[in-house]
Amino acid sequence: MLASYLQIAAAPYFIAVIAFVIIVLLFLAKSVKIVKEYERIVVFRFGRVLAEKGPGLVLIYPFIDQPKRVDLRERYITIPHQTCITKDNAPVDVDFIVYFKVFNAADSVVQVQNFEGAATGIATTTLRAVIGDIILDEVLAKRESINAILRTKLDEVTSRWGVKVANVEIREILPPKNVQDAMILQMSAERSRRALVTEADGKKTASITVAEGEKQSNILRAEGERQAAILKAEGYARALETIFGTASKIDEKTMLLQYLDALKAIGSSPSTKYIFPMEFTSLISPIQKFVKNTNGSENAEG
Numbered sequence: 235m236l237a238s239y240l241q242i243a244a245a246p247y248f249i250a251v252i253a254f255v256i257i258v259l260l261f262l263a264k265s266v267k268i269v270k271e272y273e274r275i276v277v278f279r280f281g282r283v284l285a286e287k288g289p290g291l292v293l294i295y296p297f298i299d300q301p302k303r304v305d306l307r308e309r310y311i312t313i314p315h316q317t318c319i320t321k322d323n324a325p326v327d328v329d330f331i332v333y334f335k336v337f338n339a340a341d342s343v344v345q346v347q348n349f350e351g352a353a354t355g356i357a358t359t360t361l362r363a364v365i366g367d368i369i370l371d372e373v374l375a376k377r378e379s380i381n382a383i384l385r386t387k388l389d390e391v392t393s394r395w396g397v398k399v400a401n402v403e404i405r406e407i408l409p410p411k412n413v414q415d416a417m418i419l420q421m422s423a424e425r426s427r428r429a430l431v432t433e434a435d436g437k438k439t440a441s442i443t444v445a446e447g448e449k450q451s452n453i454l455r456a457e458g459e460r461q462a463a464i465l466k467a468e469g470y471a472r473a474l475e476t477i478f479g480t481a482s483k484i485d486e487k488t489m490l491l492q493y494l495d496a497l498k499a500i501g502s503s504p505s506t507k508y509i510f511p512m513e514f515t516s517l518i519s520p521i522q523k524f525v526k527n528t529n530g531s532e533n534a535e536g
Contacts, residue, residue, distance in 0.1 A: 261296055264294075264296030264297070265294055266292075266293060268292075269289045271289045272289075272306050273288055273289060273304065274286050274287065274289070274303075275288050275301045275304075276302040276343045276344075277299050277300070277302075278300040278302065279295075279298060284299065286340050302343050306336050306337075306339070308335040308400055309335065310332060310334070311350055312329070313331070315327045316361055318362045318366065319365070320373055321366060321367055322370055324409065326373060327407070327408040328365065330357075330405055331402070331403050331405060332357055332399060332401075333400040333402070334353065335400060341394070341396025345394060346395045349392075353392060356391050357388060364387070365380070368380070370409060373407060374409065381404055384402040384404075385402040
């Protein structure tokens with residue numbers, strides 16, 4: 235009976251202990267926050283910004299402090315196709331991506347309610363303003379310049395929200411259909427022109443090469459002919475020198491023998507009539523002189 239009474243009396247105590255433990259656990263769960271390296275917690279106390287805490291273990295007062303987590307990693311917003319009018323009244327569709335990151339967690343929470351929505355609105359209006367100041371040809375050709383202008387103008391607005399625009403990248407620019415067709419025709423004409431220029435340059439280079447080859451061939455041929463003429467002339471000169479040297483050593487007797495051989499060859503001919511030029515008589519006198527000298531020599535010996 236006593237044990238039953240004690241159990242009944244102790245029941246409220248155990249319930250109170252259990253309730254206390256549960257309250258403590260809830261208090262600790264609400265008080266202890268684990269903040270990651272790329273996060274920060276903006277703590278509000280009674281509606282006022284108390285501090286920007288993290289990373290690591292952060293303690294707050296539950297039911298008094300209200301934490302707001304902010305991601306500091308770089309993120310991006312995709313802006314869908316926007317129809318813009320260029321300076322020369324040509325409609326173009328442009329879509330791009332905005333890369334951003336939070337550098338002041340408190341301002342990103344206090345200064346703007348929905349940063350991504352606000353950034354999208356600012357980006358589209360800024361894009362239309364930038365494209366409206368540029369003609370179509372420059373829009374198509376100066377994409378990097380447009381990216382830089384958009385980034386600068388967006389950063390001027392978002393910096394007061396504690397957000398830094400890291401980069402802006404235009405993904406696609408679509409001009410009107412008739413402009414696309416004209417661009418295709420222009421590209422085809424430009425390629426044809428380059429092909430003709432390349433072909434003309436090739437023919438020019440080939441002609442120069444052929445002419446240069448013919449020039450070198452003619453030079454070499456002329457040089458060869460000159461060398462051949464020099465060698466031929468030197469051969470003639472050497473032959474004449476040889477003939478002259480040999481002739482200078484021939485005496486009258488040798489010449490007479492040559493004359494007699496010539497007369498003998500004439501006499502062996504089947505002809506019955508011979509015609510001698512007047513100069514032939516000059517050949518007789520050396521023969522007569524030779525015969526006379528020969529006879530004189532034989533008489534002297536007898």
